[in-house]
Amino acid sequence: MPWCMQIKNFTLDILKRSSRSWTSTLVTSLDSMFDSFDAQIAGGSSAGYIFPLQDFLFTFLSRALLNADPSAVPEIKKSGYIMLDKWLALQLLPTISINVLQPLEEIFLHSFSYPFWLVKSDYQKLANFVKTEAKETVQRAQTDFNLTEEEAVHNLLFILGFNAFGGFLIFFISLLSSLGEQKSMELVFSFVYETLRLNPPVPSQFGRARKDFELSSHDAVFQIKKGEMLCGYQPLVMQDPKIFENPEDLCTTDSPRKKVAKSCSSTTDVPMVC
Numbered sequence: 022m023p024w025c026m027q028i029k030n031f032t033l034d035i036l037k038r039s040s041r042s043w044t045s046t047l048v049t050s051l052d053s054m055f056d057s058f059d060a061q062i063a064g065g066s067s068a069g070y071i072f073p074l075q076d077f078l079f080t081f082l083s084r085a086l087l088n089a090d091p092s093a094v095p096e097i098k099k100s101g102y103i104m105l106d107k108w109l110a111l112q113l114l115p116t117i118s119i120n121v122l123q124p125l126e127e128i129f130l131h132s133f134s135y136p137f138w139l140v141k142s143d144y145q146k147l148a149n150f151v152k153t154e155a156k157e158t159v160q161r162a163q164t165d166f167n168l169t170e171e172e173a174v175h176n177l178l179f180i181l182g183f184n185a186f187g188g189f190l191i192f193f194i195s196l197l198s199s200l201g202e203q204k205s206m207e208l209v210f211s212f213v214y215e216t217l218r219l220n221p222p223v224p225s226q227f228g229r230a231r232k233d234f235e236l237s238s239h240d241a242v243f244q245i246k247k248g249e250m251l252c253g254y255q256p257l258v259m260q261d262p263k264i265f266e267n268p269e270d271l272c273t274t275d276s277p278r279k280k281v282a283k284s285c286s287s288t289t290d291v292p293m294v295c
Contacts, residue, residue: 027166027167027168028166028168028176030166031162031165031166031168031173031176032176032180034161034165034166035086035158035180036086039085039086039088042084042085043085046081046084046085047081047085049084050077050080050081050084051077051081053077053080054073054074054076054077057073057076058070058073072102074190075102075103075106075186075190076102078102078185078186078189078190079091079101079102079105079186080092080098082181082185082186082189083101083154083181086177086180086181086185087151087154087155087158087177087181088155088157088158089150089151089154089155089158090154091150091154093154094150094153094154096146097146097147097150101147101150102186104140104143104144104146104147105147105181105182105186105187107139107140107143108140108143108144108147108182109182109183109186109187111135111137111139111140112183114130114135115130115131115133115134115135116131116225144178147178147182148174148175148178151174151177151178151181152170152174155177158173158177159173159174159177162176162177187222189222211272215271215272216271218259218260219259219260219269219271221255221256221259223255224254224255224256225252225253225254225255226252226253226255227250227251227252227253228250228251228253229248229249229250229251230245230246230247230248230249230251231247232247233245233246233247236251239263
């Protein structure tokens, strides 16, 4: 079995097992977040949601996905989400726009990769947390999916930090920022769908072609050769003016969801490596 398939199967197993405890873990973690809001308000100050939301997500996802409790390690409980923020920023900063005057942004932020030593200490603390507090999950990766301890720890940290924490954080902030629009929408599902369409948590997706094939767009056909690297940019796809009448506006009807669903259902599978 290819190594990447072992990782995928391990990830799916984590999701399947964790689904049994998501509700109870979610409620417990939410209680803690709301308690922090109450404490801030009781102290006479306004309650910001960004940092409590990050703390909530880190605690909830650590418990649900890894079966690891951050409160067992005081430093991780206090600053675990901040450590993840730094690690994510180091990887994402070379690829995202922060709206700095061009070409300064490209020259000083997007022209080189950042050295790992900037976050090495925090990353090692997170890795040690996974190794010691998620022993059962790490052991299952070794026995059931033939991963080494090192592979298990680093992939668990990637699942926790990049896929789960990073994705949820981007989505929830976008969701909360447009929550006021919900009052004008009869379909709550469409509201969530539109939020994902306008602010996809994972904007760029990459894959290498396993074989030669043709890739069609609205008005052209591209010959893709085996081994070529392809990139899909979700903000461009999800705001296509040929599909959406007002692509940059949040729509209060069910029409965009149906258009995309119909489009996706007619799209042939693109052969990519895992």
